Amino acid sequence: MNEFFKRLFVDPEPDDPARFGKEIATSAKRYLAFMIDYTWITLVLAGVYPFFMPELWDQKQTGELVVSLIPVYCLGVGLFLFRDGFGGSSIGKSFLNLYVVNLDQEMSLASQTQRVKRNLLLVILPVEIAAILLDKYARRYGDKWAGTLVVERIKPPKVRRITHKALGAMTLVCALWSLYVFAQPVSIKKASGFQQAQESLTGFSPLVEVVGEGWEFGYWPEVEYALDHTTYGFEVNGSLGKTKVEVVLDTTEARPKVVDIRLIRDEKSR
Incomplete structure (x- = not known):
């Protein structure tokens, strides 16, 4: 010492x-x-x-x-x-x-x-x-x-x-x-919120109408955190084209829930 x-x-x-x-x-x-x-x-x-x-x-x-x-x-x-x-x-x-x-x-x-x-x-x-x-x-x-x-x-x-x-x-x-x-x-993809948002798009008919069947997600998800909600953004590619989707989760409760799904259609797919 x-x-x-x-x-x-x-x-x-x-x-x-x-x-x-x-x-x-x-x-x-x-x-x-x-x-x-x-x-x-x-x-x-x-x-x-x-x-x-x-x-x-x-x-x-x-x-x-x-x-x-x-x-x-x-x-x-x-x-x-x-x-x-x-x-x-x-x-x-x-x-x-x-x-x-x-x-x-x-x-x-x-x-x-x-x-x-x-x-x-x-x-x-x-x-x-x-x-x-x-x-x-x-x-x-x-x-x-x-x-x-x-x-x-x-x-x-x-x-x-x-x-x-x-x-x-x-x-x-x-x-x-x-x-x-x-x-x-x-x-991001390992988060429960992301997986819940992704699952909410399964069978979402407005999305199927825009991109067709057999669509897949792009590699780059987007996420925005706020005090009472989280917004996940997806790029979805399908046989009819591609579009961007935003899924909003209410995070004020212990179990987040989907409160809104918004389609942001790509101009080229119209």
Whole structure:
């Protein structure tokens, strides 16, 4: 325990990073790197969680939802703990030429154990953010505990390198955003309200007259939540054409009920 507190509060003078072709990362770059990491991890979790949502999730107790999403929580924790696994850098650090080094071994690459250890203290994130600002070497308590320092590789700027990194960042964001967008209908379709709205259209004669028999729903449902009702929008394709349908559910009671069905006919199908 004494060693733990000594690590946190005794601030040894590090070697001059310039001797090793490095310089200490500024707090601004540390923050930017963290925001990049936070963004991509959040997008990953937002794209994954719909697949773990239980059927009829909107009728479940909070405790049941929490249990169902335990794999997602574990994934998030794992991504944060092991985010510096790309040669001592996270994705955000790599973008800014930052990486984690071992203070006790002449600025050599920090071990995997050290990299995980320093990220454990992110559970006190507000304190860690403040520590970066207050510490003269921009070290948070996790760095002090693990005996690490975040440094920047001293490289002359090259247009090609910057362009490649910008393209890589845009590709990653687009891929993760696409995962998020395509995954959202999965959770919507598992809701009891959605399934009730969908079932209400079975045998709905005005719909059959417009699109014909054997119709099917499009992939992208729409949903609007209000205090006393929920509106689900469907695109329905059939042999006679296609149309949009809105089903309104009254949510003021424990068991929602359909109160209105509206056809919004596509102009091309008229």
